[in-house]
Amino acid sequence: MKYFVGIDIGSTAIKISVADENKNLIGHKISASGSMFYKYAQEALTELLRELGIDEKEVVYTVATGYGRKLFKEADENISEITANAIGAQQAAKEYGEIKTIINIGGQDSKAISLDAEGNVVNFAMNDRCAAGTGKFLDVVAMNLEIGVDELSDYHFKSKGTPLSISSTCAVFAESEIIGLLGNGHSVEDIISGVHYSIAKRIVKLVKRVGVKENVYFDGGPALNGGLVSAIENELGHKIYVPKHPQITTSYGAAVLACDAFFSESES
Amino acid sequence: MNDEHTIETPKEKQNRHKAMEAIAVLNSLKEDFKSPIKSMDYFYDLFEKVYCRHEPLHEGKTKIGTMCIQIPSEIIYALDGVPIRLCNGFYTDDEIGSDLMPSKSCPLVKATVGLFASDNFTDKPDITFSPTTCDQKTKAGAIIGSLGHTIIDVGFPRTKESEESRHYWRESVKHFAVELSKFQGKKLTRTNLESAIKKVGYAQSLYHKLTDFRKNKIVPILGVDMFLVTNAFFFDKIDGWISAVEKLVAELEQRVIEGVNVVGKASPRIVYTGSPPIFPNYKIPLIIEESDAIIVADETCSSNRMFNDMVAVDEWNLYDMMDSISDKYLKACTCPIFTQNNDRIRRIIQLVRSYKGDGVIYQAFAGCQVYEMEQRSVLAAMEREGIPILYIESDYSPSQQGQLTTRVEAFIESLKNRKRMKK
Ligand code: SF4
Ligand code: SF4
Numbered sequence: 001m002k003y004f005v006g007i008d009i010g011s012t013a014i015k016i017s018v019a020d021e022n023k024n025l026i027g028h029k030i031s032a033s034g035s036m037f038y039k040y041a042q043e044a045l046t047e048l049l050r051e052l053g054i055d056e057k058e059v060v061y062t063v064a065t066g067y068g069r070k071l072f073k074e075a076d077e078n079i080s081e082i083t084a085n086a087i088g089a090q091q092a093a094k095e096y097g098e099i100k101t102i103i104n105i106g107g108q109d110s111k112a113i114s115l116d117a118e119g120n121v122v123n124f125a126m127n128d129r130c131a132a133g134t135g136k137f138l139d140v141v142a143m144n145l146e147i148g149v150d151e152l153s154d155y156h157f158k159s160k161g162t163p164l165s166i167s168s169t170c171a172v173f174a175e176s177e178i179i180g181l182l183g184n185g186h187s188v189e190d191i192i193s194g195v196h197y198s199i200a201k202r203i204v205k206l207v208k209r210v211g212v213k214e215n216v217y218f219d220g221g222p223a224l225n226g227g228l229v230s231a232i233e234n235e236l237g238h239k240i241y242v243p244k245h246p247q248i249t250t251s252y253g254a255a256v257l258a259c260d261a262f263f264s265e266s267e268s
Numbered sequence: 269m270n271d272e273h274t275i276e277t278p279k280e281k282q283n284r285h286k287a288m289e290a291i292a293v294l295n296s297l298k299e300d301f302k303s304p305i306k307s308m309d310y311f312y313d314l315f316e317k318v319y320c321r322h323e324p325l326h327e328g329k330t331k332i333g334t335m336c337i338q339i340p341s342e343i344i345y346a347l348d349g350v351p352i353r354l355c356n357g358f359y360t361d362d363e364i365g366s367d368l369m370p371s372k373s374c375p376l377v378k379a380t381v382g383l384f385a386s387d388n389f390t391d392k393p394d395i396t397f398s399p400t401t402c403d404q405k406t407k408a409g410a411i412i413g414s415l416g417h418t419i420i421d422v423g424f425p426r427t428k429e430s431e432e433s434r435h436y437w438r439e440s441v442k443h444f445a446v447e448l449s450k451f452q453g454k455k456l457t458r459t460n461l462e463s464a465i466k467k468v469g470y471a472q473s474l475y476h477k478l479t480d481f482r483k484n485k486i487v488p489i490l491g492v493d494m495f496l497v498t499n500a501f502f503f504d505k506i507d508g509w510i511s512a513v514e515k516l517v518a519e520l521e522q523r524v525i526e527g528v529n530v531v532g533k534a535s536p537r538i539v540y541t542g543s544p545p546i547f548p549n550y551k552i553p554l555i556i557e558e559s560d561a562i563i564v565a566d567e568t569c570s571s572n573r574m575f576n577d578m579v580a581v582d583e584w585n586l587y588d589m590m591d592s593i594s595d596k597y598l599k600a601c602t603c604p605i606f607t608q609n610n611d612r613i614r615r616i617i618q619l620v621r622s623y624k625g626d627g628v629i630y631q632a633f634a635g636c637q638v639y640e641m642e643q644r645s646v647l648a649a650m651e652r653e654g655i656p657i658l659y660i661e662s663d664y665s666p667s668q669q670g671q672l673t674t675r676v677e678a679f680i681e682s683l684k685n686r687k688r689m690k691k
Contacts, residue, residue, distance in 0.1 A: 157273075161291075161320075162284075162287040162288055162290070162291040162320045163284070163287075163288055164288075164291060164292070164295070165288045165289075165292050167292070167666060167669070180299075181295075184295070184298075184299045186295075194288070197284075197288065226273075230273045233273070233275050234275055234276040234280075234281055234284070235281070237275065237276075237278065237281065238275070239275060
């Protein structure tokens, strides 16, 4: 068997996806990147292959992506995370339909990507200047409210009152706003749905910069948060598609590209 | 993943956006200041009911929309209608209206147009009267009509002093009364008009009592709360409003005895003038009062201008009453749409004097030509009088908050400084 590896080295996490010859996702792994990310990336890959029972020699092509991609010398090729994201999204949503717009919320930034009929990236917009509208923001909120990030969604749907908007765009100021709201006896549920709507509004603004075309695909860790998904859908006025493993679309895209690259190379 | 949750309809989304705008401001009013007033709860609840829960107030009643204060509410009450003033402060609606108006337009007018365009009212007016005051309002009336709403123009003169204007306006008011009376299938009589004048007059007298408290050295009520109270008059049931304000007056009397101060001892006293703050666009008033100053008086059409002057009737017969009503709306109006508007300057100076204002803050909506234009004469007059004044332009968008705050804070600090120097 031949296997293809996509490795996405981001600022907070390393994500690895393994695909087979049919570009199906066989397995994936997410681990913290940290200062020694090169070493961690190596270790994580070895571990994943062992878990999957794949011999290293069976891995015939590796593509790296993400901020740290150029430092991962073992890769046969590297591509930008925008392209990888686009390829991964199309492959992951194959059964669902053609993807024209991608929303990606990462740990440190958020992106909107617009694709043409062939799936090429025609435009993208990015917010990397502040934590608002990123996964980091949700982490801070959950921490302030003393709940887990994975609980945010449940709270969102339990909100009965008006969502309380958070006006600060900065995570630090938002923190004090949230503490203030809590102090005045507002419900955690309404605060959380307010936070989700604040992020959603910002994301939708970003998406509008590249133009909203259906279908819309949403990936990145925060896409696991159903409350946030619903808020974005409401702000957008469209349904959005969330893949089964939204955190690894980009590394999966790299693995898919690895597969394509391998076969086109061996053909020529 | 991909749980099936339904997506909001455009109206639901608009309602949620408005609820979010509303609740944020209401929470600020309730929570950001020391010594909250118990009887303000009526008003907080009222706005929450209408703008967060979207519960209608006037089911079964005929609602008469008005595009500006110039439409006499006395006549509407006399003819058994509920006046709903449609001057709108929501950014959500402003954004909707932006598609129908030139980009540099008044946010208030855009928001009103947006509300009609979305046709999403809590209390939908059955008919709307549009006085031809400023250009944007006048043209907005036509846009609203073209969207399929019933709207009737009421000609309004743009010079104030002349006999012709006075005559023209009196005719316009009569025309309005005739139209409304046809619409309502009800006759205007001496009795129903007299009692409406008296009821509105009583509401005005309550406003005067309220605002008199602000002349005190220790001010028992915030300017933002006052704006909320006067804003409620746009759409509330008049009897509900009256009894709530009676309670408020009683509570403030008590506060005066107890010496409850809503701000600090050194907080500068501000007279507010310009484009009207309309809920939930309390951006500038909130910035002012959160920067340790207090608004002690205002010269705006969402508050003072709505209540200040009473209908003065000599003979309680229908004709005299009608003329007195017309005169009150024209002569007393200090809106900058008039060619000459020295009355406005006189009014501001008089407010500064009688409310012991330390300075004036003049807000113009970006896109409102007349307020922007009148800025020069007002600034010059204040300079002559030695009254410090800050001029700011703003709109409904939440974006420039930081900059505005810095400017307002700097002005307030300079007023504090002046006060200290004087001592
Ligand atoms: S600013 Fe003038 S024209 Fe506009 S609503 Fe107020 S009174 Fe009417
Ligand atoms: S603020 Fe200016 S443009 Fe807007 S309604 Fe009033 S006068 Fe007209």
